[in-house]
Amino acid sequence: MSEQILSVKDAIIQRRSIKKFNGQPVDREDLLAIVDDAVWAPNHGNREPWRLVVACGEELAKLHELLRDLAIPKWQELSSETLGKQMEKFTTPGGYAFVIVPEDVRQKERLEDYAAASIFIQNIQLLAWDRGIGSCWKTPAFLDQPKFREALKVQPGERVIAMLQVGYFDEVPKGKERKSAAEIVTIFGEQ
Numbered sequence: 001m002s003e004q005i006l007s008v009k010d011a012i013i014q015r016r017s018i019k020k021f022n023g024q025p026v027d028r029e030d031l032l033a034i035v036d037d038a039v040w041a042p043n044h045g046n047r048e049p050w051r052l053v054v055a056c057g058e059e060l061a062k063l064h065e066l067l068r069d070l071a072i073p074k075w076q077e078l079s080s081e082t083l084g085k086q087m088e089k090f091t092t093p094g095g096y097a098f099v100i101v102p103e104d105v106r107q108k109e110r111l112e113d114y115a116a117a118s119i120f121i122q123n124i125q126l127l128a129w130d131r132g133i134g135s136c137w138k139t140p141a142f143l144d145q146p147k148f149r150e151a152l153k154v155q156p157g158e159r160v161i162a163m164l165q166v167g168y169f170d171e172v173p174k175g176k177e178r179k180s181a182a183e184i185v186t187i188f189g190e191q
Contacts, residue, residue, distance in 0.1 A: 011126045016175065018134025019089075021167035026056050026094035026133060031166065034131065035097070038123035043116030044109075049101050050117045053152045056095030056166075064091055066151050070142040094133075094167030097124065098143075098152055103159045114161065121162055134169045137162050 006014065031054060043049060055063045067090045068075050068083070075083055101117045104110040125135045142148050143160040154160055 006130050008126075011130055013175075015126055015129040016134070016173045017136045018165075018167070018169045018173070019136055020169060020171065021092040021094060021134065021165070022170050023092045024094050024168040025060075026166050026168070028054070028056050028095075030131060030133070031056055031095055031097065034124055034127045034133075037127050038120055041116060041120040041123050043119070044112040047109075047113065047116070049113035050120050051100050053098040053100065054096065060091075060095075063096060066148065067142075070145055070148055071140065092167065093136075093165035095165075097162075097164040097166065098160055099162040099164060100152070100154055100158050100160050103157055117161060121164060124164060128166055132168070133166055135164055135166045137164055139163070 035052065035054075039048060064087065068087060071090070072078070072083065072086050075086075078086070099117055099121055101113050102110075104113060121137055125137065128135050139161070140163060143163060149160065152160065
């Protein structure tokens with residue numbers, strides 16, 4: 001792996017959500033190094049309101065079984081070829097990070113924690129991109145299922161807010177146009 005060094009602007013503009021991974025595994029040490037840097041995300045009261053459950057390497061097989069059970073309806077009735085095709089979206093990423101946040105009963109703190117965790121996730125994505133590792137932030141419905149929460153040891157008062165797939169890829173998707181400042185900014189006092 002050759003390490004890139006992108007400017008902040010380049011990392012933000014060039015990063016893409018990767019949905020077609022090539023199956024190459026992500027080394028745990030690389031993922032943990034990315035997380036070590038990503039924790040510098042701004043967060044209210046320095047609460048660092050996140051924890052992660054990470055899977056890369058040997059534990060991916062068990063995670064794939066869990067994802068199959070929760071995300072592929074009636075998978076037992078499918079041919080192995082059909083099941084394999086449907087599972088590709090789960091088996092080709094080289095690793096996973098599930099981001100868990102506290103669900104504070106106080107609305108202000110709950111919103112602050114979610115916002116901080118979102119910045120933390122973006123940091124992970126940008127830092128991974130700088131290392132040539134793609135990512136895609138997903139929020140499938142099964143994140144809230146009791147069987148999934150139990151497998152991740154999610155406690156009462158916590159919520160899984162992201163399934164972050166990470167991995168290597170062969171093709172960078174084309175960027176989509178974004179709105180300009182002129183389209184989204186109103187100057188205070190003007191209509």
